[in-house]
Amino acid sequence: MKNFTHRYFYYPGCSLEGTAKEYDISTRSLMAALEIELTDIPDWNCCGASAAAAQGELLSLALPALNLAKAEAAAQASKSTAAWDILSPCSACYLNLKRAEAETARNPALRARVNAVLAEKDLQYKGGVQSRHLLDVLAKDIGASRVGHAVTNPLSGLQVAPYYGCQCLRPYAVFDDPEIPGTMNPLIRAAGAHVFPWNLSARCCGAAHMNTHPEVGISLVTDILKAAKGADLLVTVCPMCQINLEAYQNRASRLAEEDLHISVLYLPQLLGLAAGIAEEKLGLALNLAAEKDFRFETINEPI
Amino acid sequence: MKTAQKNPPAHSVHSVHKTPTNPPDILAPVREMIQACIQCGTCTGSCPNAFAMDISPRGMWRMVIMGEDESITEELFNTKTFSLCSSCYTCTLRCPRGLPLTDAIQALKRIQTRHYPEKAKKNIHFYASFLESVRRHGRVRETEFMTLFFLSMKNPFLPFSFAPLAIRLMAKGKVKPGFPSAGNGALDPIFQKARELEASS
Incomplete structure (x- = not known):
């Protein structure tokens, strides 16, 4: 099944080397099982997260553009005629790279300014590679039927609430409806599970508020966990969403005065389980909220 | 066109307030981004953080529009509204005027960092x-x-x-x-x- 016209550079981003290691491990395992080759961008750097945009507009474009340029140079060196895309599992990284790609494409003067910065590293970005989110590649390039063919261990009976968050959907509506997203539904069904119907799949998790405005952040997290009540597990496609939804369930439960504990998995972990990939190759022991059989029997969080 | 002659064009109304002693209009680049705002409030209705803000997003854009006056600029940077933006882009998506509201908030954060650093330590x-x-x-x-x-x-x-x-x-x-x-x-x-x-x- 290697009739692909696309080849993929892999941009893990900083979170996937730290707090989201299991997202990195499970993405690599799932892609290997689906026979998709991932090539790491050589010497990739931080995309700037939300920090660069708060300091300088040009820096916030130059940091992601530097990764685009590194990938473009590697694509040229590969002499492959295939179209190269950059696959990012992290929604914030994906958006920063997408923004650098889109803004430099529509504004030649801006591209010149960004390239003047990249010239410090002897690099240029000409628009030859594009930023893609992991979910986009799974849903559109690979597709649910191919994922379904890989399923050996259908997750029958599980109610899965898909959580998309914000930045893979907005402001660039590339692969899904930015208000009522649905690209995870066929993938969850291909894994043999049910899609839990709910309204907050595209509602903001609060992003960095849990650090800078915790009283506001916990309120957003609580609303989402309350709406997901009844599902067996939540599935995310972003390290920031994941940690916000998995790490503060005790605090949210106290605030709501009801038990809001729920297992939270990354999408490639869920699909990987269905594809029969071993738990250690999906990093399942690293999750902060993933109970055996995905049902919380005991509450054992320290916060 | 007689009425046009009677009424001075809108920009000269504003220029009356501008004297050489006025400080630089630090909000001008943001005002340019959102000047087509019709004050409909879709941004406020869409914002997941609006409940925690002291001024609504719509009210904040009104202040940017009026902010050639230094006291309004000062008041704007005393609010916590834009620092509570979590960049979810829902307002940007829904704005009926298609304004880049989330980007405009990033611009406000940069202006605050530069001119009022003590307010967002x-x-x-x-x-x-x-x-x-x-x-x-x-x-x-x-x-x-x-x-x-x-x-x-x-x-x-x-x-x-x-x-x-x-x-x-x-x-x-x-x-x-x-x-x-x-x-x-x-x-x-x-x-x-x-x-x-x-x-x-």
């Missing part, structure tokens, strides 16, 4: 500590970033609010304990050039 130190770690190593090192943040905030109690999660993450081997280090400065030229070009524009 926590946010500024948080982001600056993150970027400092990136500048040093090319990628962020979470323990270093948080250590730099705690040091810059000079609040000995602040680390305790983060300790429970940090301990859980360390127990999973996701973050490693460690002290800040100089790094190889691989991104130094990028940071310097971006700042140099930004300052000259």
Whole structure:
């Protein structure tokens, strides 16, 4: 099944080397099982997260553009005629790279300014590679039927609430409806599970508020966990969403005065389980909220 | 066209308030981004953080439009509205005028960092500590970033609010304990050039 016209550079981003290691491990395992080759961008750097945009507009474009340029140079060196895309599992990284790609494409003067910065590293970005989110590649390039063919261990009976968050959907509506997203539904069904119907799949998790405005952040997290009540597990496609939804369930439960504990998995972990990939190759022991059989029997969080 | 002659064009109404003693209009670039705002309030109705804001997003854009007056600018930077934006882009998506509202908020954050740093100490130190770690190593090192943040905030109690999660993450081997280090400065030229070009524009 290697009739692909696309080849993929892999941009893990900083979170996937730290707090989201299991997202990195499970993405690599799932892609290997689906026979998709991932090539790491050589010497990739931080995309700037939300920090660069708060300091300088040009820096916030130059940091992601530097990764685009590194990938473009590697694509040229590969002499492959295939179209190269950059696959990012992290929604914030994906958006920063997408923004650098889109803004430099529509504004030649801006591209010149960004390239003047990249010239410090002897690099240029000409628009030859594009930023893609992991979910986009799974849903559109690979597709649910191919994922379904890989399923050996259908997750029958599980109610899965898909959580998309914000930045893979907005402001660039590339692969899904930015208000009522649905690209995870066929993938969850291909894994043999049910899609839990709910309204907050595209509602903001609060992003960095849990650090800078915790009283506001916990309120957003609580609303989402309350709406997901009844599902067996939540599935995310972003390290920031994941940690916000998995790490503060005790605090949210106290605030709501009801038990809001729920297992939270990354999408490639869920699909990987269905594809029969071993738990250690999906990093399942690293999750902060993933109970055996995905049902919380005991509450054992320290916060 | 007789009426046009009787009524002066709109811009001269504003120019009446401009005297050589007025300070620079620091909100002008943001006003340019949102000047087509019709004050419909779709942004406020769409914002997941509006409940915690002292001024609504719609009210904030009104202040930007009126903010040639320095007292309104000052008042705007006293609100916590734009610092509560979590960049979910729902307002940008839904704005019937198609205005880049989330980008305009980022621009407000940058103006605050430059002109009113004392009003957003926590946010500024948080982001600056993150970027400092990136500048040093090319990628962020979470323990270093948080250590730099705690040091810059000079609040000995602040680390305790983060300790429970940090301990859980360390127990999973996701973050490693460690002290800040100089790094190889691989991104130094990028940071310097971006700042140099930004300052000259």
